[in-house]
Amino acid sequence: MAVGAVLLAAFLALIGYLLMKWRSSLRYWQDLGIPCDEPHFMMGNMEGVRTKRSFHEIWTSTYKKYRGTGPFAGFYWFRRPAVFVLETSLAKQILIKEFNKFTDRGFYNNPEDDPLSGQLFLLDGHKWKSMRQKLTPTFTSGKMKFMFPTVIKVGHEFIDVFGEYVKKNEIVEVKELLARFTTDVIGTCGFGIECSSLKDPEAEFRIMGRRALTEERLSPIAVAFTNSFPNLSHRLHIKITAEHIEEFFLRIVRETVAFREQNNIRRNDFMDQLIDLKNNQLMASETGENVNLTIEQIAAQAFVFFAAGFETSSTTMGFTLYELAQHQDIQDRVRKEVLEICQKNNGELTYESVKDLVYLDQVISESLRLYTVLPVLNRVCLEDFVVPDNPKYVIKKGMTVLMPSGAMHRDEKLYPNPDTFNPENFSPERVKERDSIEWLPFGEGPRNCIGMRFGKMQAKIGLALLIKEFKFSVCDQTTIPMKYNKEMFLVASEKGIYLKVERV
Structure with a gap:
């Protein structure tokens, strides 16, 4: 009896200890006196995400509530203090000056069990550094020039298809058509496959691209678990990629690589660069690891190039047309610039002439400011970091760091009249005066977006060709003000973007 009582007491003590630890992890910032919202017991400060609130709304409301209170506010990334x-100034420390203390993003990944999660965006530590070094040469200006004719070819097909839609109805839902354009561009450059989603909206690549962004393998509670307990999740072999998506992209990559190698085919595209990294005898790494890519690693990098590339570019283009439809004077100025550039090159766009579309570049930059597709930058602290001149504010080793770039882009201290679309925010003079850390749609520092050049190139080509041929204006179906999708991590419109379109 005495032994039973002792065991019961020990069990109750253990339960009490675990409950205390469970509670104390959600009292971290309150006990330090650093401002923060009261957290949900499981979701932390992410309560209501994807149902009642979008990710974008969470970042924006938190930023507006606490800006001016200190260099950072407390936050609970699910159950983990962040x-x-x-x-x-602190963002600059983290992204650039003290980058070595914040190299990791801290997203859950498990390449051993879930090959497509071994993508550059999710990797951390030495695995990220090694992969970044391998992939960086594939996005140089020279490589972009090789891929340019492919983008132009798809662009002309896009204009033909777009024109057919305009003939049938002057009210066009541009969001889906833009996604089909970028799907065909990325599918061709990334996989060497004629996706044909422009001609067939139900093409397999378009369907799988849509599903890759919207379908989750895990429930919201399971997502919270993997983010709160990543090491345990790894030991439990938890996967995050939906099975059918994994099977599709692994199959496509294996077939593409085998076909090119067996037939000695080269297209000077992204897939060629990845195949070279698989086959070339590269210099051994400092750790002695095999530096050549495996098929699974090729699939992971091609997958993120596709999934991230088609959605971010098409979304940016959609928001740009949405704003140009409301600002005819700006649209007319862009069209005038495009026509002048084309007239100098026999009516066509060349790789060099796209660089001369300076005002269009300003327009896209302003669209990225107002509608920052990736609205928050994530990092993990690798060693305790005391914020300069703020000894009370300490970022502890292992903590997630959130930088709400989208919310910062709408701060009136950084941009006057921040909710107004104004391409002059990115005139050469203003860009020269502004600290680069105040515009972060592609991140900043050594871990910025590796595909930035390609993304901007396909967006400029697509928009230039559209505005050259068509005039865009608002209609009764245009949603003003914009309403945002609550389910996506990226910023996206809640529904389609409907505009009135006329031939110029």
Whole structure:
């Protein structure tokens, strides 16, 4: 009896200890006196995400509530205490000056069990550094020039298809058509496959691209678990990629690589660069690891190039047309620039002439400011970091750091009249005066977006060709003000973007 009582007491003590630890992890910032919202017991400060609130709304409301209170506010990334950055000076420390202390993003990945999660965006530590070094040469200006004719070819097909839609109805839902354009561009450059989603909206690549962004393998509770307990999740062999998506992209990559190698085919595209990294005898790494890519690693990099590339570019293009439809004077100025550039090159766009579309570049940059597709930048602290001149504010080793770039882009201290579309925010003079850390749609520092050049190139080509041929204006079906999709991590419109379109 005495032994039973002792065991019961020990069990109750253990339960009490675990409950205390469970509770104390959600009292971290309150006990330090650093401002933060009260957290949900499981979701932390992410309560209501994807149902009642979008990710974008969470970042924006937190930023507006606490900016000016200090260099950062407290935040609970599910059950883990995290840092919510409020000042661009601290963002600069994290992304650039003290980058070596914040190299990791801290997203859950498990390449051993879930090959497509071994993508550059999700990798951390030495695996990220090694992969970044391998992939960086594939996105040089020279490589972009090789891929340019492919993008132009798809662009002309896009204009033909777009024109057919305009003939049938002057009210066009541009969001889906733009996604089909970028799907065909990325599918061709990334996989060497004629996706044909422009001609067939139910083409397999378009369907799988849509599903890759919207379908989750895990429930919201399981997502919270993997983010709260990543090491345990790894030991439990938890996968995050839906099975059918994994099977599709692994199959496509294996077939593409085998076909090119067996037939000695080269297209000077992204897939060629990955195949070279698989086959070339590269210099051994410092750790002695095999530096050549495996088929699974090729699939992971091609997958992120496709999934991230087609959605971010098409979304940016859609928001740009949405704003141009409301600002005819700006649209007319863009069209005038495009026509002048084309007239100098026999009516066509060349790789060199796209660089001369300076005002269009300003327009896209302003669209990225107002509608920052990736609205938050994630990092993990690798060693304790005391914020300069703020000894009370310490970022502890292992903490997630959130930098709400989208919310910062709408801060009136950084951009006057921040909710107004104004391409002059990115005139050469203003860009020269502004600290680069105040515009972060592609991140900043050594871990910025590796595909930035390609993304901007396909967006400029697509928009230039559209505006050259068509005039866009608002209609009764245009949603003003914009309403956002609550389910996506990226910023996206809740529904389609409907505009009135006329031939010029």
